[in-house]
Amino acid sequence: MKLVVENGKYGYTVENLLYDDICFSINEGEILTILGPNGVGKTTLLRCITSLLKWHSGQTIIDGIPLTNKNDNIIWKKVGYVPQSSGIKFAYTVIDMVLLGRSSHLKVYATPSKKDYDIAMHALEQVGIVHLWRKRCNEISGGEYQLVLIARALAAQPQLLILDEPESHLDFRNQMLVLSMLEKVVREGRLSCIINTHYPEHAVRLADTALMLGHGRKYIFGLAKDIITKQNLSDFFGVKVKMLPVEYKGRTLSAIVPLELTNSK
Amino acid sequence: MKLFSQIASQESVQNKYRISIIVKIMLVALPIVVFFISFCFGRYGISPQNVIKILWCNAFGLKGDYAPIDASVVMTLRFPRILMCMLVGAGLSMSGAALQGMFGNPLVSPQILGVSAGAGFGAALAILISSSVFLIQSMAVLFGIGAVILTYTISRIKGGNSSVYMLVLAGVITSAFFEALISTIKFVADPFSKLPTITYWLMGSMASVTWDDLLIVAPIIGFGIVGLLIMRWRLNVLSLDDDEARSMGININKSRIIVITACTLITAAAVSVCGIVGWVGLVIPHICRIIVGSNHKNLLPACLSVGAVYLLLIDNLARSLVSTEIPLSILTALVGAPFFAYLLKHSGGQWS
Numbered sequence: 267m268k269l270v271v272e273n274g275k276y277g278y279t280v281e282n283l284l285y286d287d288i289c290f291s292i293n294e295g296e297i298l299t300i301l302g303p304n305g306v307g308k309t310t311l312l313r314c315i316t317s318l319l320k321w322h323s324g325q326t327i328i329d330g331i332p333l334t335n336k337n338d339n340i341i342w343k344k345v346g347y348v349p350q351s352s353g354i355k356f357a358y359t360v361i362d363m364v365l366l367g368r369s370s371h372l373k374v375y376a377t378p379s380k381k382d383y384d385i386a387m388h389a390l391e392q393v394g395i396v397h398l399w400r401k402r403c404n405e406i407s408g409g410e411y412q413l414v415l416i417a418r419a420l421a422a423q424p425q426l427l428i429l430d431e432p433e434s435h436l437d438f439r440n441q442m443l444v445l446s447m448l449e450k451v452v453r454e455g456r457l458s459c460i461i462n463t464h465y466p467e468h469a470v471r472l473a474d475t476a477l478m479l480g481h482g483r484k485y486i487f488g489l490a491k492d493i494i495t496k497q498n499l500s501d502f503f504g505v506k507v508k509m510l511p512v513e514y515k516g517r518t519l520s521a522i523v524p525l526e527l528t529n530s531k
Numbered sequence: 532m533k534l535f536s537q538i539a540s541q542e543s544v545q546n547k548y549r550i551s552i553i554v555k556i557m558l559v560a561l562p563i564v565v566f567f568i569s570f571c572f573g574r575y576g577i578s579p580q581n582v583i584k585i586l587w588c589n590a591f592g593l594k595g596d597y598a599p600i601d602a603s604v605v606m607t608l609r610f611p612r613i614l615m616c617m618l619v620g621a622g623l624s625m626s627g628a629a630l631q632g633m634f635g636n637p638l639v640s641p642q643i644l645g646v647s648a649g650a651g652f653g654a655a656l657a658i659l660i661s662s663s664v665f666l667i668q669s670m671a672v673l674f675g676i677g678a679v680i681l682t683y684t685i686s687r688i689k690g691g692n693s694s695v696y697m698l699v700l701a702g703v704i705t706s707a708f709f710e711a712l713i714s715t716i717k718f719v720a721d722p723f724s725k726l727p728t729i730t731y732w733l734m735g736s737m738a739s740v741t742w743d744d745l746l747i748v749a750p751i752i753g754f755g756i757v758g759l760l761i762m763r764w765r766l767n768v769l770s771l772d773d774d775e776a777r778s779m780g781i782n783i784n785k786s787r788i789i790v791i792t793a794c795t796l797i798t799a800a801a802v803s804v805c806g807i808v809g810w811v812g813l814v815i816p817h818i819c820r821i822i823v824g825s826n827h828k829n830l831l832p833a834c835l836s837v838g839a840v841y842l843l844l845i846d847n848l849a850r851s852l853v854s855t856e857i858p859l860s861i862l863t864a865l866v867g868a869p870f871f872a873y874l875l876k877h878s879g880g881q882w883s
Contacts, residue, residue: 318774342780352772355635356825362767369768370780374789377764377828402824422780 267344267425267458268293269315273324276307276314280322283483284310287324290477290487292426297452297459299469299490302479303503308462309350309430311479315460316341316428342370346419348429351412357402360414364389367421382421389420392455393447409440413447420451426458427451434464441465445472466494470520478502494520504528550823558822558836562617565840569613570605572847574854577601607742615740615748615804616846617839620811622752622797624838625759625831627812628819629790632766632827634695640813641798644698644791645705649678650802652709655716655729664739667732668747668803674709675799679791681705694773734858735806737846744804751800758793759831762786766827810863811842814871821874841867 270291277283284307292298302308313319315326317338325332326341333341346367364386365378372378378386390396393413398406403414412432419427432448433441449472452459463469469476469490476493479485480502486493499507499522506528510521570582577585581597585605588595626641634643641647653674657667685701686694713733720726765786768779776783801808819833842859845866849857 347778375761
């Protein structure tokens with residue numbers, strides 16, 4: 267699917283806008299990463315895109331159809347959203363948690379059918395944790411729980427996955443686990459994907475395109491390799507960095523070494 | 532899908548996942564057994580054989596060789612009372628479980644939205660100005676519903692959608708307000724006639740339940756129970772954070788209103804016949820989580836069964852322990868609190 271944001275404008279107060287006339291798009295099968303310092307509104311942007319918050323002006327267009335107040339539920343037939351994990355309130359089992367992803371396909375009074383169980387198990391299989399299906403969510407690791415949330419989004423059979431910092435709070439290994447699983451799922455399923463991240467290296471590793479947000483409503487959008495540069499990182503984050511290309515198995519990764527704060531911040 | 536079909540053939544995913552058959556049988560059988568046993572309890576002893584004989588003969592319109600007074604105790608005093616206990620116990624437990632789920636907080640009980648305080652005030656006011664049972668009951672229901680509407684209105688005071696936090700805070704406000712009004716009524720009530728009635732009534736009792744009460748209240752509570760059973764899987768979704776739940780593509784406001792309406796009807800109707808019965812709605816859902824897990828699809832039916840049994844057993848104690856009736860709220864907490872502490876010792880709160 268193709269998602270376009272046209273002239274998006276939003277702020278929690280009118281004087282203090284987070285974005286003014288922001289434009290970007292994502293095509294089928296592409297991965298877009300959103301980067302930016304704390305407080306520039308990365309999560310807010312995801313909420314605006316998905317109409318959890320309403321744009322002040324401008325719009326989100328999905329496959330040529332603009333989202334309006336009336337039709338904003340159509341987005342959840344096509345989009346799977348993985349919010350920042352907010353802790354576990356009730357210890358549902360893994361399969362129960364993933365089944366919740368079927369909600370948009372079920373009537374208010376319905377309970378999941380055999381087919382829904384099949385789809386949920388398939389989603390668990392896709393992220394490689396099918397063996398955990400009977401465990402309770404508080405008995406598994408943080409990385410595994412993140413994969414459960416991704417599986418829950420996949421169970422809705424979306425065409426676009428939106429993830430809010432999926433690898434935050436995870437250790438080194440679990441970050442790799444989540445990222446590589448995510449890449450596999452997205453590439454195999456020809457899904458589109460939008461990821462917020464705090465790690466420029468992860469963006470280099472995964473992304474086709476990148477959107478970098480800065481203070482004072484500035485932003486840049488383009489191919490990941492054009493956006494994630496040492497000049498831009500210095501401009502947007504106020505950190506002087508050195509980027510070292512790393513060749514591994516035919517792909518170019520990047521080591522980004524922070525050197526010092528720049529004076530502009 | 533290869534891996535899945537392997538698993539499915541090995542352990543039949545859906546079946547293995549279900550709660551064990553023994554637990555299921557217990558949950559169905561226990562209420563039935565306790566139902567029949569309960570006819571024997573009370574200051575006036577009736578043997579089990581006689582109870583069975585009386586029920587059998589009355590069900591089929593036969594004549595039996597039992598004392599008419601026994602029949603009268605069983606059929607007009609204990610039968611409606613037992614049914615009412617089961618209905619109220621089941622209803623309050625399910626409301627508690629549903630609201631705990633919806634608020635994502637295991638400390639919530641059916642009182643949270645102000646319905647009990649509102650209904651209690653309505654009843655106290657009715658007792659103060661008259662002694663008509665019908666007036667007491669209808670005032671309780673009306674003020675209970677009114678209190679929840681007030682809570683909901685306050686929660687949206689800032690405009691837009693009401694978040695769960697706003698609902699809880701609005702419930703606290705409404706409850707405090709109506710509790711103060713209840714105190715005011717107690718303060719001005721005649722301390723020799725009205726005050727004891729109000730106080731005793733607020734502590735909860737099934738002593739005066741008749742078939743007529745049951746006829747009025749059963750449809751209301753039944754409606755609420757069916758509503759909650761219908762919503763039982765959806766409650767899992769409602770227990771997520773607002774954004775998460777909305778991103779599941781459901782209309783959370785509509786679903787929430789259905790749940791709130793069902794819980795309000797149950798609680799207001801319960802308060803209208805038997806006063807404020809505390810603890811059942813708080814503790815039974817926890818006990819049921821230990822038995823069947825957190826999934827509301829199983830939790831609500833379990834609460835229906837265990838809640839009915841619990842309140843019936845408590846009421847059996849209430850009418851047979853000492854020569855006067857003990858108010859229900861005293862016993863639900865006096866028995867429930869140590870039992871809950873015992874469960875906490877063994878589970879460490881891990882189930883929630």
